[in-house]
Amino acid sequence: MIPVAFDYQRATTVDEALKALSGDSKILAGGHSLLPAMKLRLNQPAKLIDITKITSLKGIKEEDGEIVIGAATTHAEIASNSLIKKHLPFFAEGASIIGDIQVRNHGTIGGSLAHADPAADWSALVLAADAVLEVQSSSAKRRIKASDFFTGLFSTTLSEDEIIIGVRIPIPPTGTKTNYQKFAQPASRFAIVGCAVMRKPGGKTNIAFTGVSDTPFRDSAAEAASSIDDAVNAAASNVSIMSDHYASEDYRKHLAKVYLRKALQAVS
Ligand code: FAD
Numbered sequence: 269m270i271p272v273a274f275d276y277q278r279a280t281t282v283d284e285a286l287k288a289l290s291g292d293s294k295i296l297a298g299g300h301s302l303l304p305a306m307k308l309r310l311n312q313p314a315k316l317i318d319i320t321k322i323t324s325l326k327g328i329k330e331e332d333g334e335i336v337i338g339a340a341t342t343h344a345e346i347a348s349n350s351l352i353k354k355h356l357p358f359f360a361e362g363a364s365i366i367g368d369i370q371v372r373n374h375g376t377i378g379g380s381l382a383h384a385d386p387a388a389d390w391s392a393l394v395l396a397a398d399a400v401l402e403v404q405s406s407s408a409k410r411r412i413k414a415s416d417f418f419t420g421l422f423s424t425t426l427s428e429d430e431i432i433i434g435v436r437i438p439i440p441p442t443g444t445k446t447n448y449q450k451f452a453q454p455a456s457r458f459a460i461v462g463c464a465v466m467r468k469p470g471g472k473t474n475i476a477f478t479g480v481s482d483t484p485f486r487d488s489a490a491e492a493a494s495s496i497d498d499a500v501n502a503a504a505s506n507v508s509i510m511s512d513h514y515a516s517e518d519y520r521k522h523l524a525k526v527y528l529r530k531a532l533q534a535v536s
Pocket residue numbers: 294295296297298299300301302303304319339340365366367368371374375376377378379380381382383385387388389390430431432433456457458459
């Protein structure tokens with residue numbers, strides 16, 4: 269449980285962090301996924317670049333009709349933020365039930381998205397909210413739709429030379445309802461099934477799952493349904509469902525339907 273020796277650099281600006289970032293270095297945010305992986309020697313970076321003191325990566329603001337969350341903003345900060353509670357209440361609900369208080373006080377939204385754990389809560393939430401991730405390398409900035417970001421188990425379209433700098437979410441129209449439901453692994457609180465829904469006035473409902481498959485996903489079949497029963501019947505039908513010692517494939521699929529029903533009932 270002792271990591272391989274590594275160098276450490278605390279960056280104070282994004283440019284400084286990007287300059288230090290190379291093939292054998294890793295960004296360190298909350299450390300709640302990276303450090304356990306290093307202790308298990310699943311990850312052996314030669315250098316860690318700490319981004320937690322970069323003020324431009326922290327905080328939540330409203331800008332150009334969007335809520336912008338800095339990548340190094342902690343789960344706890346998001347859970348208690350008034351803009352989030354007003355416009356994206358399911359982000360506050362989801363953030364408030366991540367792990368335990370230590371995890372929420374250190375873990376960050378950017379770290380969670382970059383890590384892309386298949387049972388992470390943020391993935392379903394950003395997918396359901398039509399979020400866009402803002403990323404930066406030493407040569408360019410680009411924006412990646414959440415729906416284009418996750419590519420598989422612990423994998424994303426983020427390049428090794430890029431840092432997530434923020435998450436941008438269009439402010440939903442007045443009357444939008446959101447909900448997040450999670451069947452949590454009892455020890456870690458990771459999602460065995462997590463279901464995020466956003467229902468806009470006029471009836472269009474975004475539905476996203478985490479924990480169900482190795483990649484979080486928007487459930488287009490359930491979204492196309494015209495009743496709660498039809499959505500529940502259609503749910504999780506076009507994906508390969510994970511099976512592990514916490515939940516078999518059949519049980520996970522059943523849970524996905526149960527938790528989707530709860531979420532849809534909450535926004536109807
Ligand atoms: P780190 O561990 O510092 O980094 C994770 C990875 O992301 C590393 O590869 C790092 O290089 C990279 N990275 C970090 N920030 C950036 C960035 N801005 N740009 C590019 N790459 C970056 N998560 C849940 O969703 N739900 C849970 O219920 C839950 N329970 C947990 C319980 C425990 C006991 C623990 C230890 C963790 C739990 N987590 C859970 C995970 C937790 O939320 C982590 O904090 C999170 O997944 C990673 O965020 P971090 O800031 O700690 O990132």
